[in-house]
Amino acid sequence: MTALFDALETRLSTLPPRALNLPGLVLRESAVLVPLFEREGVTHILFTRRPAHLRNHANQFSFPGGRRDPEDVTPLHTALRETEEELGIHRSRVRVLGMLDEVPTTTSFRIQPFVGVIPGDGQYRPSAEEVEFILEVPLRGLLEPSLYRTEKRTAQGIEYDVDFYTYNTHVVWGATARILRSLLALASEVGPQNWR
Template identity: 85%
Template sequence: MDALFDALETRLASLPPQALNLPGRVLRESAVLVPLFEREGVPHILFTRRPAHLRNHADQFSFPGGRRDPEDATALHTALRETEEELGIARAHVRVLGMLDEVPTTTSFRIQPFVGVIPGDGQYRPNPEEVSFILEVPLRGLLEPTLHRTEKRTYQGVEYDVDFYTYNSHVVWGATARILRRLLTLVSEVYPPGWG
C-alpha cells in the first residue's frame, strides 16, 4: 500500500490547499488528521465517534482533531496533538502526506485537514472523554457510489449541500463527509480501479 500513500503524497504536494474566504464571518481555527493505515494489504480510514455529552457535534463521526490552542505553533501541531490525546497515537508515528482544502462548520470553526498514515496495528488508547467509538473502514468500500448522497440544507438563509456516507449502519456526514469526499476524489485520481 506504500504505492497508494506515495502517490497520494505526490498529488497533495501538487495541489496547494485552498484557504477559506468568507468575508464577514469570524471562524475559530481548528485542525484534524485524516488517518489512513494499511492492514493485511488493504488501505483503511479511521473515524471516531464523539461522545453524546459534548457541546459541539455530539455523537457524530469525525476525524481526530479540535480547536487550535495558543501553544500550537501550526495547525499541523494541533492535528497531531489532538490525535495523540484522543487515540494515544504518538506524533512520531504519523507520516503526514499533505493538506486538504479548509472546510467551514456551522459551529463557526474553520477546519484545516491533514492526511496522515498511522500504524495499522489497531493499538489505540482512546480517551473516553473525547471518543466513544472507533470506526475503521476499508478505503475502497467508501468509493462505492451507493454509499454517498447529498441533501439540501439551509443555514442563515443560505442553501447548501450536505454530504452523507452510510457504511453499514454508520453515517458520516457534515464537515467530516465533505473532507472525506475530497480525499476520495484524490484517491480515485491517483489509484486505478481494482486496487485492494
C-alpha cells in the first residue's frame, strides 16, 4: 500500500467534510466512491463513462455511485453498493480512506464523495447498463496544469465556473471534475514524498 493512501487517510480523518448549505434548494442525496489503486508502483484513479441511454449525465465520465436508496443506511452504503453494482468490486475489497466535501449538481443532486482504495488487479465486471468504458489514469499525471481549465456556465439564471480536465482525448468535467480537483489539492497537500 502506498504512503499516499496512508497520508490521505490520516489527513481526511482530521478534516470534517463540509455539508452543503443551500437554503431553499431541495437536493436528492447521492454518493460516489473515488477509486484509487496502485499498479506496478504507480497510483491510479478510476473513472467510468456512462452509457448514452442514461437519463442523467449520459456519455459523461463519473465515479461509481448514484442516488441513495431507502435501504442504504448511510451515504457510504450507497457508494459501496453502487461500486459493487457498476464494477463488480465487492465492498469488502474497498479500503475507505475518508470523505471529501459534498458537491451539488445542476440536476438537483447533492453528492457525498468517499475516497477509497480498490484492488489494482484490473479484474472488473462492469455493468453494461451503467458503464460503457473504464478509464484508468495515473494520479500524478492529472497534476499537469495544462490539463485543467474552467468555463463559465449559467443554470437557472446563476453563472458559475465549471471544471474540466482533459487527459489524452478524454474530458472529465462538471461535478466529477470538481471532486477530482478537491482530491488533487489534498494529495498535493500531504506532500510529494508520498507520491509514486
